[in-house]
Amino acid sequence: MKILFYSREKCKYGMTLVTDDEILWGIFHKRYDCHDIEATDADIGGDFGVLARSIFEYVQKKFQKKTLLYFYKNNSGKALMWNPDENETKEVACDEQSELSPIQLLENFLYTTLIPTDDVIALHGAAVAKDGKAQLLLASTMCGKSTLTAFLWQEGYEYITDDEIFISRSTMRLVPIRRNLSLRQGGYEMLGGSFKKVHNIYDGKTKTYLVVPENKLKYESYEIEKVVFLAGYGSDEPYFVKLEPRDAFLRLLKGQLSSKNSEGNVSEKYSIMANLAKISYEMRYSDLWMAEKFLKHSQK
């Protein structure tokens, strides 16, 4: 059994994985910057609730962070999940052949409890920047967001994130918390595999490519120049239009990373979103070069 702790910057929880599944451990380790936690078989063999509490206390003391816990024993057919605020164990059946694989369950668990710290608001989306000015790309899944982000990165934009956007409540500037960019097979093949440092991840069903940024970010924070909602790509008529602020605000509400809105000052968060709504656009593009042109020509 191995124990891995992922600290998750700008979020109130981290995630601790306890597993003897080499694939699950390997994927988690590649996706996230983790810390190994030493443990004996005696610690792991006991009551799960006791183990969870013990790990929680250890992590809180060493890393000053609350942690969720995910326990999966290889071929057991079930995952155990523990949330410190609920203090009860949830057991979910899963197997690698079904839609609810152990890795997918883990990702869902991590995602649904992603609560930003009080100094930021969090949106689901990607961000790139040029000359210190960030462009936020927001879209639902399978809209080509990560592929577009990777393409813009190749074209000279600074890559910031492809999943979690954190905005400072006090300055309204983007706080760059970087993760490896995750590409599906189609996106990676489209871009010709030109990135230097790439981890291949195969979870038994799908292959993804984690592109590792090698250069450091140029700035500690970025002015947000525009927010672009991606309406997809394809043969339909392409466009780049400014959104009505009311429409954009409603979309930003839906784009929040956490559904738990009671964290922090809500009206302060809404003021930030109201300001973002005023610089929001929607884009549909027929190819990546067109998308880049739209973004370039709309820059101040």
Added chain:
Amino acid sequence: MNNFEKYVLNDEMQEMPLGEGEGTVLYDPETENTYVLDDVAQDIIDMFKIPSSISDVVARLVEVYDATEDVISKDVTDFVDNAINNNILVPENTLIV
């Protein structure tokens, strides 16, 4: 509710305007409900920032919007009814504890 009774915007509501003529967002910290209003609704709400009756508001809107008084009166009455039910508007002199 009658057309001459005065109402006012609940001062517990927090407002975040979306820009000139673009609408506004109201947040009720007590219920944690959020209301996203269009520009017309915003105009109406703005008029209730001082105690006003439905008649007062209708009279002003008739000067601004190209619709009959009956249509505006019905729309405003429906809006105010809804706003009262959601505690966005309260009767004048309501004591908030």
